[in-house]
Amino acid sequence: MQKATETINIRVKRYLPENEPRNFYQKYEVKYFPKMFVLDALNYVRDRLDGTLAYRWSCRMGVCGSCGALVNGIPRLTCATPLSALGKGVTIEPLHNFPIIKDLVVDLGDFMEKLGRIKPWIIRERDRVIEEGEYEQKPAELELYSQFSACINCMLCYAACPVYAGDVDFIGPAASALGYRYNLDSRDEGAEKRLEVLTEGAGIFDCTFVGECSVVCPKSVDPALAIQRLKIDSALTSLKSILKREKS
């Protein structure tokens, strides 16, 4: 194994709800090894220095979506952010725009509710039975929604979203992108129902197209694009229903 000779300092924003003070920054000196990620530094702290530090992680390969945090002010996956890319100072803080439970652990309850609200499942008049076999879906039809199915629910986009910062009722980037993913799926017939949910209350029309969500997405999903297209789809659907009413 490689020997660690250098050390680096990291600064972590703490929140200990049972402590006085609850909020403070804490510095830790961490042994540095090449190819170290921010998550490795946090694990070093927890294992060696301070077991009270709380943060979520699991897969350490950028796919489970647990380990989002602000790293030097930018929402990132700590397991996919090499320390070498950060320069000298490293500050780790919880994701913006969420209630904090403890340290870097934030409350996902609001998103989990929104996720269910947009009906992220195939909606059809009549479901096929297994004996009828698969729905055929051409590679081009798959490609249409493919990027929007890559969301890992890491919440970086919500942390970056200025609209969500101002209004927690805003449906937000990831939930909208997932709704759009199902609307684009050739097997689905539920687009109108989802558009209803996505436009009511603080829905997609509240998005001011800042586009930060797409910038911070670690999986190259483009929620900003999804939201703009949903707005068009919604406008077209209303137009169609007006025309329909006029005809009849």
Place this chain on the structure above:
Amino acid sequence: MTERYSYDVVIVGGGAAGLRAAIAAASHSDKLSVAVISKVYPMRSHTVSAEGGTASVLKEYDSFELHASDTIKGGDYLADQDAVEAFVKEAPSEIIQLEHWGCPWSREPDGKLAVRAFGGMSVKRTVFAADKTGFHMLHTLFQHSLRYPNIIRLDEWFVSSLIMEDGMVKGLVALDLRTRELAFIASRAVIMATGGAGRIFQFTTNAVIKTGDGMAMAYRAGAPLKDMEFIQFHPTALPGSGILITEASRGEGGYLINKDQERFLKRYTPEKMELGPRDILSRALITEIREGRGYEGPFGSYVLLDLRHLGEELIDRKLPFVRELARNYAGIDPVHEPIPVRPAVHYTMGGIHTDVLGRTPVAGLYACGEAACVSINGANRLGSNSLSECLVFGRAAGVDAATFALSKKGQGEIEDSNLLNPVGEYLRIDEEKIYGLLKREGGGERLSDLRSHLQSIMDTNVGIFRDSSGLQEARRQIRELRTGLQRAAIDDKGTVYNTEVIEAFELGFMLDVADAIAYSALIREESRGAHYRTDFPKRDDKNFLFHQLSYYSPGGPVIKHLSVSITKWQPAERKY
């Protein structure tokens, strides 16, 4: 006042097996309340990291017979052949079911499901969603599960004990991470879907949550673990981190190369080459390294996985995640350079003993997925059978647990008041463990030291090559670590999101599972599948063609034998 929780069916674990079970139980009857309890949000479960694909017979050129015989041969004739036959027949329906639920499977040009080659499979039968198959399956299942109002989730709750009385499941003790409050959760049926135990080893592809919780709880409560000695090593993981580089990279045509620029598998699996089974390939890689034909790097020795000849277009279309992982975690672009790889612990073939309905010998207790051992994987699982297994036996366990719970529904409410012991007694046992930890002041050993000690013992003595003295040494040190855990101290004395308390429970589970593995490995004096004994290098059907069931006792596992079901495939020599 402590809140009371009671459900008809409780599923522990929210990965592919657990969610498939939950959907099956909830759709079986909307009168049933079905709870999914998980220490992480379900979409964080380790299913998310599965890459290559999921096997099933869907193409005209394929047959159930062929999938079964591949699986049985791959498992070195330890799989129960009746279970394998049931499994291969059910798998296609489950793949179609997931397709109907929206899984973005990769497609042929005509829109039909695409399939790829995989190790030990004699034809292309592995369905996939690029190389993020587990991710897409998990999210599809989780999103679909949100349709069912009778599925209730307890996210970020940690189950600490399974409660049985009179040989019947009564419920669970679980801890809410947010409040550290312990609650008794009464249930008519419990399904353990907590995955495997890869994290008892140091060098593993597994996520940090894979600590064998369900296996240990079922074991302590009296259900036997089966075939625990069989730990699968995946041949290709990144040195250092252990991050998985999918077998699909070889399924799509990748080569394994040693320092002499040689496709060395010609000396081990001349017919199948890179598509031999994982047990033989992992031993081959280590043999090459030991004989000096590996490369040396900062994280130890390795060989190379070369994908360059596949071309950028194919890599981006079929293996985009491999490219992303190699770039981010090894600083290598596989389009231009070969990827350094070495074998890492990947999968627990053994698990909680069940039949094909997911039933354990304990009334009301079920298991499915990697936590269970049916057994269809025998001594060595074939790649891409495990995701199908999660679906097939997740569904089976869900349906049977629902039926069982419905039959009990007529007999009154789910009451914790009809327990023989008061609920408080059960809560107190785990409460005392927690307070013991909180009260202990410094000077004790750190949990992280104990855990890495266990992991290094397991890597050194219970790895790809094993022998009697190493296994005995592992058991001795595991015993010492148990004492160490009794003395361990933690820093965090708080109630909110105290992850050190959880880690202490996990380490206790890991130690029990580790000892069952080491002991089962010690007394199986033969080599079969993934279990290789340098002191007994041959398979011995005369003396060891049986399953080993480990029963918990305070002094260590008590082993009983169970015969292997052989239907039409007589044990033969494995050649690839």
